[in-house]
Amino acid sequence: MGDTTACRTRIAAGTGAGDSPPWVVLFSATPWQGGAHRQHALARQLAADHLVLFVDPPGQLPHWRTTVRPVERNVWHAVPPAAVPLGRHLPPGNELNRRVIVVSLRRWLDLRAATVRLLWLDEDAAAPCAGRVPAAASVYDATDLDWTFTRWWNRWHLRRNLARALAAADLVLASSAALPERMPAVGPAPVVLPNGCDPEHFSPDGPTAPELTGMSRPLIGYCGAIDTRAFDGELLAAVARARPGWTFLLAGPSTRAGRSSLRGLANVVLTGPVPYARVPALLRACDVTVVPYRTGALVDYVHPKKCYEYLALGKPVVATPLPALHALTGVVRLAAGPRAFAQAIEAALDTARLPTQVARRRAVAADNSWAVRGRQLRELLDGLPR
Numbered sequence: 001m002g003d004t005t006a007c008r009t010r011i012a013a014g015t016g017a018g019d020s021p022p023w024v025v026l027f028s029a030t031p032w033q034g035g036a037h038r039q040h041a042l043a044r045q046l047a048a049d050h051l052v053l054f055v056d057p058p059g060q061l062p063h064w065r066t067t068v069r070p071v072e073r074n075v076w077h078a079v080p081p082a083a084v085p086l087g088r089h090l091p092p093g094n095e096l097n098r099r100v101i102v103v104s105l106r107r108w109l110d111l112r113a114a115t116v117r118l119l120w121l122d123e124d125a126a127a128p129c130a131g132r133v134p135a136a137a138s139v140y141d142a143t144d145l146d147w148t149f150t151r152w153w154n155r156w157h158l159r160r161n162l163a164r165a166l167a168a169a170d171l172v173l174a175s176s177a178a179l180p181e182r183m184p185a186v187g188p189a190p191v192v193l194p195n196g197c198d199p200e201h202f203s204p205d206g207p208t209a210p211e212l213t214g215m216s217r218p219l220i221g222y223c224g225a226i227d228t229r230a231f232d233g234e235l236l237a238a239v240a241r242a243r244p245g246w247t248f249l250l251a252g253p254s255t256r257a258g259r260s261s262l263r264g265l266a267n268v269v270l271t272g273p274v275p276y277a278r279v280p281a282l283l284r285a286c287d288v289t290v291v292p293y294r295t296g297a298l299v300d301y302v303h304p305k306k307c308y309e310y311l312a313l314g315k316p317v318v319a320t321p322l323p324a325l326h327a328l329t330g331v332v333r334l335a336a337g338p339r340a341f342a343q344a345i346e347a348a349l350d351t352a353r354l355p356t357q358v359a360r361r362r363a364v365a366a367d368n369s370w371a372v373r374g375r376q377l378r379e380l381l382d383g384l385p386r
Helices: 005-013 038-046 091-111 124-129 152-168 233-242 256-260 276-284 306-312 323-328 338-351 355-367 370-381
Strands: 023-027 051-055 067-072 075-079 116-121 137-142 171-174 219-223 247-251 268-272 288-291 317-319 332-334
Touching: 023 038, 023 091, 038 051, 038 137, 038 370, 051 091, 091 124, 091 152, 116 124, 124 152, 137 152, 171 370, 219 276, 233 247, 233 256, 233 268, 233 338, 247 276, 276 306, 288 306, 288 338, 306 317, 306 355, 317 338, 323 332, 332 338
Parallel strands: 023 051, 023 116, 051 075, 116 137, 137 171, 219 247, 219 288, 247 268, 288 317, 317 332
Antiparallel strands: 067 075
């Protein structure tokens, strides 16, 4: 198993003589690499008073080596083994892989005499780990409904594991107010802990991407996946055709299906994947930002954190009427259908740079920062066993 002397040094240095903080073992659906998702933000908040072992999901190909390395203050990143291929899609393989992972991680923790306070799951396929890592309490964080992101033949497997994870939890969190009603009535009632943002990273004070300098305006920006699960390409294409004088900047990875409806539109610019560090510079150049997500679909429960990131930059936001965004009505313009969406963008352009409106947007983002979420989370954890 991979390890470093820095791991042992950090435990001793930051915790007081022989009195280490308790550990959180966090089984994530998203790997640590990239570090810009809800899982990463909450891991950093947990690290304020815990030691956090952030465990990647197992890979699709078999390998037996476990590597653990420190990545930030009080946060360790574990790349676990995978005994059999495609385990996340095949129930017997998933059960076997998770047992192997637990044995490996328990050995690592035992070598450090670690006291695990929380077992944290945000991946349904990690449900077999519940009860196998000795912990004072268990938390399930419903970041998404994992079964809505997979093929139909794998959905029953993930839905079954969702119910297992809920039944094993002492605290259930939900990233969106629209999630609880879509979850099985198993285990504790979910507590909504919405997504947040990093207002410092998305500060309006900073450089603008130089490659956008000569781009035709107004510039309408979107950052995120361009696919067919959440992104409504047909809606955006219709608005782009109706407003050929506007430029639509779409920054993020795309699928062939997601790009298909945008093909041939000269005023739609796709940048491809953008590193998290460069996202603010791109968005600073935009006049209006948008969240053109599908509604009435399998994933319309989402609470897009990009909405708060846009607001942190002081940008006006136009979004489709996702259930989780209704609470932001008055700050975010909600519009359904191409005509209404285009009209909402026009109205947003009129107020884009008004100082009072910019300040209001930034204040909403500050009220929904990850630091605020961290305080809310710690209050919830105070009620759990230690």
